Amino acid sequence: MTGFAARLRKATMSEHRDAETRSFIARLMGGTVPAAGFAALTAQYLIIYRELEAAALAMRDNPVAGEFADPALSRVAALESDLAHLHGPGWEAHAVPVEATRRYAERLREHCHTSPAHFVAHHYVRYLGDLSGGQLVGRRVAATYHLGTRGTAFYHFEQIADPKAYKTVYRARLDALDLPAAELDTLVAETQLAFTLNAAVFQELGTAYPEELAPAA
Numbered sequence: 001m002t003g004f005a006a007r008l009r010k011a012t013m014s015e016h017r018d019a020e021t022r023s024f025i026a027r028l029m030g031g032t033v034p035a036a037g038f039a040a041l042t043a044q045y046l047i048i049y050r051e052l053e054a055a056a057l058a059m060r061d062n063p064v065a066g067e068f069a070d071p072a073l074s075r076v077a078a079l080e081s082d083l084a085h086l087h088g089p090g091w092e093a094h095a096v097p098v099e100a101t102r103r104y105a106e107r108l109r110e111h112c113h114t115s116p117a118h119f120v121a122h123h124y125v126r127y128l129g130d131l132s133g134g135q136l137v138g139r140r141v142a143a144t145y146h147l148g149t150r151g152t153a154f155y156h157f158e159q160i161a162d163p164k165a166y167k168t169v170y171r172a173r174l175d176a177l178d179l180p181a182a183e184l185d186t187l188v189a190e191t192q193l194a195f196t197l198n199a200a201v202f203q204e205l206g207t208a209y210p211e212e213l214a215p216a217a
Helices: 002-013 011-022 023-028 033-057 074-087 099-111 115-132 133-144 163-175 181-208
Strands: none
Touching: 002 163, 002 181, 011 181, 023 033, 023 133, 023 181, 033 074, 033 099, 033 181, 074 115, 099 115, 099 181, 115 133, 115 163, 115 181, 133 181
């Protein structure tokens, strides 16, 4: 893989590896996070994706970022469905941000509605991650916590038949980005920051939901 997509991947390799091995996600996949911890993660994602998808609406007609704002990727409705299943009536009361999520959402709100470079950076980290390692997380969590597809709709992209092919097209869009060199540098730096913001959410949840004595049955 060559071009800007390869540059972005290389520049965020360590951050990507750190995010994949964060103890909270590793424990979640192993079933040693309480079920309430998974529900809390789902709530944090809802807050983050509401901000990102509001930015996608603002960017839809942007000549640079518009083609990334694909409604087929939208996760908000799936996350709301998951929380309704996990909590039942009144689930909205559980959609409260932890401090790390609040900072993450503020960054999205402040920069992604007007800056194509910032928007694409955060879009890349979230959705390409969801279509890659997120698929494994979804399968493991569904099996470990006996959820099936109910409660894990977030991880299922019903409108994307072939995630691998979609990612190939997505990377081609990255390679074709019509941005000045300085803006591409900004995009790379913001992508690294996005991984850091995401990792902070995992760290805070890991503290709030310590390891259970035994894996979930």
